[in-house]
Amino acid sequence: xxxxxxxxxxxxxxxxxxxxxxxxxxxxxxxxxxxxxxxxxxxxxxxxxxxxxxxxxxxxxxxxxxxxxxxxxxxxxxxxxxxxxxxxxxxxxxxxxxxxxxxxxxxxxxxxxxxxxxxxxxxxxxxxxxxxxxxxxxxxxxxxxxxxxxxxxxxxxxxxxxxxxxxxxxxxxxxxxxxxxxxxxxxxxxxxxxxxxxxxxxxxxxxxxxxxxxxxxxxxxxxxxxxxxxxxxxxxxxxx
Numbered sequence: 001x002x003x004x005x006x007x008x009x010x011x012x013x014x015x016x017x018x019x020x021x022x023x024x025x026x027x028x029x030x031x032x033x034x035x036x037x038x039x040x041x042x043x044x045x046x047x048x049x050x051x052x053x054x055x056x057x058x059x060x061x062x063x064x065x066x067x068x069x070x071x072x073x074x075x076x077x078x079x080x081x082x083x084x085x086x087x088x089x090x091x092x093x094x095x096x097x098x099x100x101x102x103x104x105x106x107x108x109x110x111x112x113x114x115x116x117x118x119x120x121x122x123x124x125x126x127x128x129x130x131x132x133x134x135x136x137x138x139x140x141x142x143x144x145x146x147x148x149x150x151x152x153x154x155x156x157x158x159x160x161x162x163x164x165x166x167x168x169x170x171x172x173x174x175x176x177x178x179x180x181x182x183x184x185x186x187x188x189x190x191x192x193x194x195x196x197x198x199x200x201x202x203x204x205x206x207x208x209x210x211x212x213x214x215x216x217x218x219x220x221x222x223x224x225x226x227x228x229x230x231x232x233x234x235x236x237x238x239x240x
Contacts, residue, residue, distance in 0.1 A: 016201070016238060017180040020170055025132055025186035025208020026228055034207055035229055048125035048160030049075035051169050052094060055159065062091025065113045067098060067106065068125065088116040095148065095156070096125035097141045107144060114152040122148060126160025128190045132209040162194025171200065184228060188214045192221050203234070
């Protein structure tokens with residue numbers, strides 16, 4: 001999630017002072033930038049791995065089993081991370097987006113790690129159900145977490161969207177209250193409903209995984225934009 005803060009007086013008539021952006025589907029589709037989107041500096045990116053690693057460092061020491069992409073493993077440096085073939089010894093089992101690296105063996109290894117210790121915590125780096133790829137929609141992390149919850153009989157501690165704690169970490173990092181933040185995303189549940197539950201506004205873009213039927217549900221976005229390129233015009237309109 002990319003964040004942008006504005007210091008000083010509110011910049012919109014609604015008192016909005018900061019913007020949070022979902023990245024994939026809003027700023028780019030897969031790796032293709034969406035017209036009108038800006039580049040995001042690394043220090044402006046808050047991802048669930050950062051939040052989860054900080055939480056783990058505050059907990060009693062124990063083995064950490066990571067089911068994340070190789071590029072994300074660096075966030076967990078300094079923790080007691082288990083070998084990638086371990087099937088026991090985990091106090092924490094961290095489930096992230098593995099994409100097509102998920103297979104039966106990998107999912108079953110996560111289950112065995114949980115089953116081997118009834119006290120092991122299941123940590124989910126978000127509960128997004130699916131995302132848009134060049135080949136079409138693809139499963140995200142939530143279905144795999146749900147399978148492990150069902151098999152292990154325990155609930156996941158969610159460190160990413162749509163958990164309010166994840167959004168709270170973002171606006172606290174920005175130093176602005178929740179009511180002064182708008183979240184721009186393409187996922188009605190994870191981005192918009194999650195942001196609104198945390199006290200923020202939510203703006204839905206018609207890019208990424210957006211489908212027209214999204215607007216027929218119970219969740220009502222505070223704004224609907226054709227793309228992130230329309231955000232400046234909407235922002236100015238809020239100033240009245």
